[in-house]
Amino acid sequence: MNALLREARFLLGLKSVVAAMVALFALTAVAVSAGLVEVARQEAAIARIGPQQASDVAAITDWVSREKDPGSAAYYTFHATSDPPSDLAFAAIGTRDVSPYVLRVRALGLEAQLYEGEIGNPEAALPGRFDFAFVLVYLAPLFVILLFHDLRSGEREAGRLRALEASVGASSALWGPRLTVRALGLFLVLALPFLVGAFVAGTAPWKVGAVLVVVLAYLAFWIVLCVVVARAARSSLANAMTLAAAWMTLTLIVPAIGHVVINSAIPLRQGMELGQTQRTAVHRAWDIPKAETMDAFFRTHPQWRNTAPLGEAFHWKWYFAFHQVGDELAGGLSRQYRQGVLERAAWSERLGLVTPGVATQLALHRLAATDPAAQIAYQDRIRAFHGELRRFFYPYLFEDRPFGRADFARAPEYRAAPAAGSWPVALLGGVVLMTALVGGVGLVRGRREAS
Amino acid sequence: MSVILSVTRNELRHLVRSRVALTGLILVALLTFAAALTSNAYQADQAGLRERLQHAADQDFAAQPNRHPHRVVHFGHFAIRPASGLAAMDPGVEAYTGNMIFLEGHRQNSANFGDARQSSLLVRFGQLSPALVLQVIVPLLLVFIGAGMIAGERERGTLRQSLLAGISGGALLSGKALALGLAALAIATPAFGLLLWLGASGGARLSAVGLTTLGYVAYLAFWTLLIIAVSATANRSRSALIGLVGAWAFMVVLVPRVAPEAAAALAPLPTRVETDIAVQRDLRSMGDSHNPNDPYFAAFKQKTLKQYGVTRVEDLPVNYRGLLAIEGEKLTSSLFDRYADQAFGAMEAQGRVMDALAVVSPTVAIRRVSMTLAETDLFAYRRFLEQAEAYRYDLVQRLNRLQATAVTAADDAAKSKNAAAEARSRISADHWQAMPHFDPKRPSAADVVSRALPALVALLLWLAAGALFAVHAGRRLNRRAA
Numbered sequence: 001m002n003a004l005l006r007e008a009r010f011l012l013g014l015k016s017v018v019a020a021m022v023a024l025f026a027l028t029a030v031a032v033s034a035g036l037v038e039v040a041r042q043e044a045a046i047a048r049i050g051p052q053q054a055s056d057v058a059a060i061t062d063w064v065s066r067e068k069d070p071g072s073a074a075y076y077t078f079h080a081t082s083d084p085p086s087d088l089a090f091a092a093i094g095t096r097d098v099s100p101y102v103l104r105v106r107a108l109g110l111e112a113q114l115y116e117g118e119i120g121n122p123e124a125a126l127p128g129r130f131d132f133a134f135v136l137v138y139l140a141p142l143f144v145i146l147l148f149h150d151l152r153s154g155e156r157e158a159g160r161l162r163a164l165e166a167s168v169g170a171s172s173a174l175w176g177p178r179l180t181v182r183a184l185g186l187f188l189v190l191a192l193p194f195l196v197g198a199f200v201a202g203t204a205p206w207k208v209g210a211v212l213v214v215v216l217a218y219l220a221f222w223i224v225l226c227v228v229v230a231r232a233a234r235s236s237l238a239n240a241m242t243l244a245a246a247w248m249t250l251t252l253i254v255p256a257i258g259h260v261v262i263n264s265a266i267p268l269r270q271g272m273e274l275g276q277t278q279r280t281a282v283h284r285a286w287d288i289p290k291a292e293t294m295d296a297f298f299r300t301h302p303q304w305r306n307t308a309p310l311g312e313a314f315h316w317k318w319y320f321a322f323h324q325v326g327d328e329l330a331g332g333l334s335r336q337y338r339q340g341v342l343e344r345a346a347w348s349e350r351l352g353l354v355t356p357g358v359a360t361q362l363a364l365h366r367l368a369a370t371d372p373a374a375q376i377a378y379q380d381r382i383r384a385f386h387g388e389l390r391r392f393f394y395p396y397l398f399e400d401r402p403f404g405r406a407d408f409a410r411a412p413e414y415r416a417a418p419a420a421g422s423w424p425v426a427l428l429g430g431v432v433l434m435t436a437l438v439g440g441v442g443l444v445r446g447r448r449e450a451s
Numbered sequence: 452m453s454v455i456l457s458v459t460r461n462e463l464r465h466l467v468r469s470r471v472a473l474t475g476l477i478l479v480a481l482l483t484f485a486a487a488l489t490s491n492a493y494q495a496d497q498a499g500l501r502e503r504l505q506h507a508a509d510q511d512f513a514a515q516p517n518r519h520p521h522r523v524v525h526f527g528h529f530a531i532r533p534a535s536g537l538a539a540m541d542p543g544v545e546a547y548t549g550n551m552i553f554l555e556g557h558r559q560n561s562a563n564f565g566d567a568r569q570s571s572l573l574v575r576f577g578q579l580s581p582a583l584v585l586q587v588i589v590p591l592l593l594v595f596i597g598a599g600m601i602a603g604e605r606e607r608g609t610l611r612q613s614l615l616a617g618i619s620g621g622a623l624l625s626g627k628a629l630a631l632g633l634a635a636l637a638i639a640t641p642a643f644g645l646l647l648w649l650g651a652s653g654g655a656r657l658s659a660v661g662l663t664t665l666g667y668v669a670y671l672a673f674w675t676l677l678i679i680a681v682s683a684t685a686n687r688s689r690s691a692l693i694g695l696v697g698a699w700a701f702m703v704v705l706v707p708r709v710a711p712e713a714a715a716a717l718a719p720l721p722t723r724v725e726t727d728i729a730v731q732r733d734l735r736s737m738g739d740s741h742n743p744n745d746p747y748f749a750a751f752k753q754k755t756l757k758q759y760g761v762t763r764v765e766d767l768p769v770n771y772r773g774l775l776a777i778e779g780e781k782l783t784s785s786l787f788d789r790y791a792d793q794a795f796g797a798m799e800a801q802g803r804v805m806d807a808l809a810v811v812s813p814t815v816a817i818r819r820v821s822m823t824l825a826e827t828d829l830f831a832y833r834r835f836l837e838q839a840e841a842y843r844y845d846l847v848q849r850l851n852r853l854q855a856t857a858v859t860a861a862d863d864a865a866k867s868k869n870a871a872a873e874a875r876s877r878i879s880a881d882h883w884q885a886m887p888h889f890d891p892k893r894p895s896a897a898d899v900v901s902r903a904l905p906a907l908v909a910l911l912l913w914l915a916a917g918a919l920f921a922v923h924a925g926r927r928l929n930r931r932a933a
Contacts, residue, residue, distance in 0.1 A: 015690075016687075016689055016690045016693045016694075019693065019697070020693050020697075023697055023700070027700070027705065030705070030709065034709065034712050037712060037716075038712070041715070041719075045722050045725070048725065049722070049724055049725060049728075052725060052728045052729075053724075053728060055732075056728045056731055056732065059731075059732070059735055078727070080724065094572060095567075095568060095572070098547060098567045098568050099568045100722075100723065100724075102722055102723075102724045103724065104724050104727060104728075112553075116560075116723065117549060117568075117723070118722060118723050119720055119721065119722065119723045119726060119794050120547070120720065121711070121714075121715075121720060121797075121798040121801050121802070121829065122544035122547035122548050122829060122832065123544055123711075123798070123801075123802055123805065123822075123828065123829045124710075124711035124714060124715065124798075124801055124805070125544075125547045125567070125711070126543070126544055126547060127577075127707040127708045127710070127711065127818075128575045128577065128708060129575070129708065130704075130705065130708035130709050130712070133575075134575065134708070138704070139700060139704065142696055142700070146689075146692065146693050146696060150689060154689065157606065234471075236688065236689065237598070237599040237603060237688055237692075238469065238471045240595060240598075240692060241469075241471040241472055241475055241595050241596070242471050244475070244591070244592070244595040245471070245474065245475050245478060248478070248479070248588060248591070248592070249478070252587075252588060253478075253482055255573040255574060256486075256573070256574055256577075256578070256579035256583075257485070257579065258573050259570065259571070259573040259574045259578065259579065260489050260493075260579055262571065262573070263566070263570060264493075268569050269500065275529070275551065275553055276504075276507065276508065276511065276529065279526065279527065279553070280511060283515075283522070283525070283526045286518065286522050287516050287518070312868065312869060312870045312873075313867055313868040313869075314867035314868070337569075340569070341569050344569070344570060344571045345571045345572075347571070348571035348572065348573045351573070358573060361572055361573075361575065362572060365572055371571075371572055372569075372570075372571060372572070375568070
């Protein structure tokens with residue numbers, strides 16, 4: 001204990017070290033605040049939409065309920081869906097800044113509505129978010145390097161190393177407390193702002209614990225790497241250079257190359273083709289006999305087969321049927337697209353198993369439910385809700401039931417499901433494994449040098 | 452001069468001898484090369500894909516059968532954004548905007564399927580492009596190589612010897628700066644090679660190639676001078692390193708990333724849903740062409756009857772429904788334009804806030820210079836959207852005019868109840884085949900350059916500040932030696 005206190009006092013006496021700690025603390029605090037601000041902005045937008053949407057539906061109700069035409073009701077009424085940020089989203093915004101978290105859909109073809117973009121300033125999205133995950137993954141290792149690269153070499157260069165080691169006897173008694181104090185300091189400057197943020201956001205305790213475990217595991221990796229590199233008796237600057245190269249490789253270069261490789265191995269052209277296919281399928285219906293469309297529709301919806309046959313005149317049920325058939329025709333591409341997004345995510349996870357920075361990044365986003373999988377889950381919820389909408393309107397359309405004021409109130413309502421987040425076990429395992437691997441290599445090399 | 456060169460030669464010899472530094476240099480040079488290669492290949496692939504898709508869309512549009520013109524309005528068309536000249540150097544906002552937009556009547560759609568949305572979370576630091584390497588990675592590598600160049604000599608005591616031997620602080624500093632600058636140039640060579648190639652192969656304008664090169668040279672020269680000056684000022688190489696990494700974290704990482712937060716707070720953007728709801732509300736208050744009792748359209752009807760000198764819609768020489776469609780599209784489009792202008796106005800206000808932060812970070816300035824000259828900035832994207840919108844409006848109005856002139860009012864009115872009338876309301880497919888193709892124009896070279904100029908000036912000012920700092924640090928070295 002005394003050794004720790006002595007080390008802490010020694011550390012506080014080093015101006016550059018204190019400056020680095022303060023800087024990292026400030027960066028983390030800014031990142032946490034920026035995350036909280038962004039989450040509050042998204043929550044405010046979701047809250048603002050409620051009343052606006054209600055008055056929009058009220059206005060449509062007013063004129064539709066005069067003619068009571070279910071087709072007009074289904075055609076003109078949009079239904080709002082939303083994907084509220086989780087209690088941990090502030091720490092890892094993920095793709096929430098480039099994909100919509102509020103979307104309105106109507107009972108028409110879904111594939112033409114599901115991928116609508118959000119009005120965002122692309123130049124503002126370009127540099128990427130400054131959130132807790134970013135500070136941890138990209139900046140914290142740099143500070144680890146600054147604090148640990150010259151542990152031994154610094155003392156040696158100052159000519160104190162032999163005296164120091166002689167004075168304490170065992171070298172572990174000297175380096176143990178020194179490492180512990182510095183590691184603890186780094187952990188605290190990262191954890192404290194995060195804990196304040198978690199308290200403000202009301203984050204579930206298990207998630208807070210999980211984030212702290214991730215932080216510890218990631219810091220441990222970098223500290224072990226620093227110690228291993230620092231054992232080699234080279235100059236402080238050479239150590240710093242080696243570690244900086246490791247940082248660039250592990251946090252910038254490997255992920256960037258991985259991104260290029262994954263995206264070219266799993267090209268997602270379905271997006272653009274999807275739009276064209278769906279549009280062509282839908283509009284073809286105007287040029288083919290109505291019976292052809294209805295037969296295709298009845299194959300998936302046999303329950304409406306025996307309703308009143310179509311006449312010569314336009315009927316909404318035909319119109320909605322061909323939208324449904326269009327969706328079904330584009331369904332293959334749509335599934336491929338969904339699958340492709342998830343597959344890209346799965347491959348980046350595999351990359352994470354050998355790249356601690358990637359694993360940490362993905363682990364935090366998994367916990368915060370802000371990753372591509374969460375975006376797909378939101379699309380799936382919209383899909384399910386859209387199915388409900390169709391099932392709600394079809395009886396009115398196919399049985400020619402009038403659609404009155406009271407029916408508007410009966411329409412299904414989207415219930416936002418809070419994104420749960422889950423323990424990123426495999427990813428965390430990857431970080432621990434890589435730490436053990438680096439530590440093991442260090443030990444083996446150390447023994448070889450000693451013998 | 453020969454003193455400076457001999458310092459440079461010595462320093463370069465050190466650099467080559469220090470395996471770590473040399474490995475770092477080679478690593479990043481290879482990275483720059485890989486970035487240039489993959490970025491160029493990706494852009495070429497994209498350019499091909501876009502051309503094919505636009506061609507397929509044009510074919511689909513022309514291949515429509517005989518139809519009622521309003522069906523074609525809803526069939527719509529696709530506009531695909533052509534690749535710009537220097538996108539391989541700096542893809543800018545392309546990953547965020549998407550490149551394909553669906554054009555249809557009564558609606559203004561956004562470009563969908565941006566890459567950022569459908570990619571994993573691997574590159575939250577930025578896509579691998581020559582621009583990212585030069586803006587972010589190269590300065591950091593230079594920091595690690597250069598932080599100890601003078602401070603290290605001070606620690607070892609060789610600095611004093613050199614100064615006592617009569618080498619002036621200025622010469623020493625210049626020599627070291629030259630060595631570090633040469634290292635920077637070596638790393639940047641593949642990127643500059645790509646720039647030249649893009650210029651020579653005709654995709655990019657020479658003015659853009661020249662000014663982009665100038666911008667990056669100024670940016671890297673600033674970092675070189677800053678690093679050497681800090682190294683000369685610091686007592687220990689560790690302090691120099693911590694100070695410079697701090698400066699890098701602040702200028703390269705923190706400011707560009709926090710700038711959008713500040714901008715969003717000052718000029719907030721509405722969500723698409725809110726805009727849609729507002730547009731619908733305004734449309735309702737404007738009038739409903741489907742409602743025969745609507746006051747706006749009742750007045751429009753009176754005006755039209757008077758213009759043609761008849762008393763009943765049935766007596767008009769043209770199909771009144773077509774005229775209504777033309778008028779309706781005019782109203783909705785002006786509304787869309789108003790909201791789009793508002794949104795872009797807010798985005799540009801945000802852009803001005805972010806650009807202003809070039810005062811505290813040269814990275815903000817080089818980003819603007821690079822992206823603007825590559826025509827991958829917000830302005831270029833807006834230009835594409837506006838041209839697509841103009842094309843959409845023209846297309847829809849041509850079709851509406853066809854509805855007014857080529858479809859009789861009687862058939863138009865009876866088409867949803869009577870199959871024979873429906874068949875007569877279809878007009879020849881020749882009409883769609885004769886429609887103009889979407890052909891977006893690039894902004895003029897002068898326009899692009901004038902947009903990049905303020906940031907370029909800011910960058911040169913940073914370079915001047917770096918030079919002043921270096922001169923000051925050189926004089927201090929002399930004073931200390933004396």
